[in-house]
Amino acid sequence: MKCAPFDYVRAGSVEEVVKVLGEADGNGKILAGGQSLVPVLALRMARPSVLVDVNRIPGLGSIRPVDGGLEVGALVRHSSLVEQTHYPLLAEAAKWIGHTAIRSRGTTGGSIAHADPSAELPVVAAGTGATITVAGPSGERTIGAEELFLGALMTSVEEDEMIVRVTFPKLDGWGFAEFSRRHGDFALVMAVVAKVDGVARVTLGGVGAVPVRATSAEQVLAGGGTAEEAARAASEEIEPTADLHGTVPFRRAIAGEMVRRALAGAGID
Numbered sequence: 001m002k003c004a005p006f007d008y009v010r011a012g013s014v015e016e017v018v019k020v021l022g023e024a025d026g027n028g029k030i031l032a033g034g035q036s037l038v039p040v041l042a043l044r045m046a047r048p049s050v051l052v053d054v055n056r057i058p059g060l061g062s063i064r065p066v067d068g069g070l071e072v073g074a075l076v077r078h079s080s081l082v083e084q085t086h087y088p089l090l091a092e093a094a095k096w097i098g099h100t101a102i103r104s105r106g107t108t109g110g111s112i113a114h115a116d117p118s119a120e121l122p123v124v125a126a127g128t129g130a131t132i133t134v135a136g137p138s139g140e141r142t143i144g145a146e147e148l149f150l151g152a153l154m155t156s157v158e159e160d161e162m163i164v165r166v167t168f169p170k171l172d173g174w175g176f177a178e179f180s181r182r183h184g185d186f187a188l189v190m191a192v193v194a195k196v197d198g199v200a201r202v203t204l205g206g207v208g209a210v211p212v213r214a215t216s217a218e219q220v221l222a223g224g225g226t227a228e229e230a231a232r233a234a235s236e237e238i239e240p241t242a243d244l245h246g247t248v249p250f251r252r253a254i255a256g257e258m259v260r261r262a263l264a265g266a267g268i269d
């Protein structure tokens with residue numbers, strides 16, 4: 001199937017994007033790497049009246065270390081996250097995104113905005129407590145990652161707003177583990193462990209509509225429990241659904257194992 005017709009605007013600034021989206025009154029879409037949007041258009045699951053291409057906007061493609069953390073522009077490609085050395089958790093997680101062609105086009109802002117429940121960057125953002133800066137008609141506002149993801153493919157970014165950067169905080173330690181059926185597939189389950197200000201945060205992807213904090217597992221760790229006990233708590237507290245790829249007990253078992261591996265990566269046993 002071919003896309004439904006749309007107007008195309010190549011924006012030169014964030015202000016222009018916001019203006020065009022506002023004029024489109026909910027029928028405009030930002031085009032970044034196109035790796036998720038173009039298939040959606042081709043299947044006619046979306047029929048925007050206008051596409052606003054943000055790829056030529058200057059200043060959105062840079063990675064900047066800040067206060068021990070990392071500020072990532074919306075247009076930073078997944079492949080650049082793999083290559084950077086300031087924030088090893090992001091480098092590791094981004095390696096698991098799709099294939100080379102997808103990593104070389106797909107963007108950080110696009111992945112966060114698309115909010116796929118099995119995508120790596122939303123789980124890293126929620127898992128580390130990253131903040132997302134969006135630009136809209138009244139200027140910029142900042143949203144905590146855990147408030148951003150509302151459901152599968154749904155965020156609190158408004159129709160006339162654009163994500164301009166994501167800021168990941170300083171970590172004292174991290175771990176990442178993912179299970180997928182074949183290399184390059186979306187994750188069945190992934191786990192992110194992020195030590196922030198001495199506290200271990202445990203977050204899972206692929207087990208719900210949004211990234212899921214494994215708070216029971218975190219409490220086990222805070223109470224001096226072992227990684228094994230925390231992994232068991234995580235697998236018991238989640239509420240995954242069965243699908244073609246696995247039953248509920250299978251997903252629980254994999255989730256526990258991913259948490260155990262991510263904790264080991266963070267030096268917690």
Ligand SMILES: Cc1cc2nc3c(=O)[nH]c(=O)nc-3n(C[C@H](O)[C@H](O)[C@H](O)COP(=O)(O)OP(=O)(O)OC[C@H]3O[C@@H](n4cnc5c(N)ncnc54)[C@H](O)[C@@H]3O)c2cc1C
Binds near residue numbers: 031035037187
């Ligand atoms: C075969 C295949 C395999 C894939 N495997 C994985 C995988 O394993 N893991 C994974 O995480 N992803 C995977 N992806 C998706 C890929 O990571 C995409 O790059 C990403 O989801 C979207 O980024 P994009 O820049 O391509 O965004 P686009 O496709 O251009 O846009 C996606 C959505 O986000 C909106 N948007 C884009 N940028 C912004 C912004 N700055 N502000 C507000 N809204 C914005 C668009 O309007 C659109 O609704 C895969 C894709 C394909 C085709």
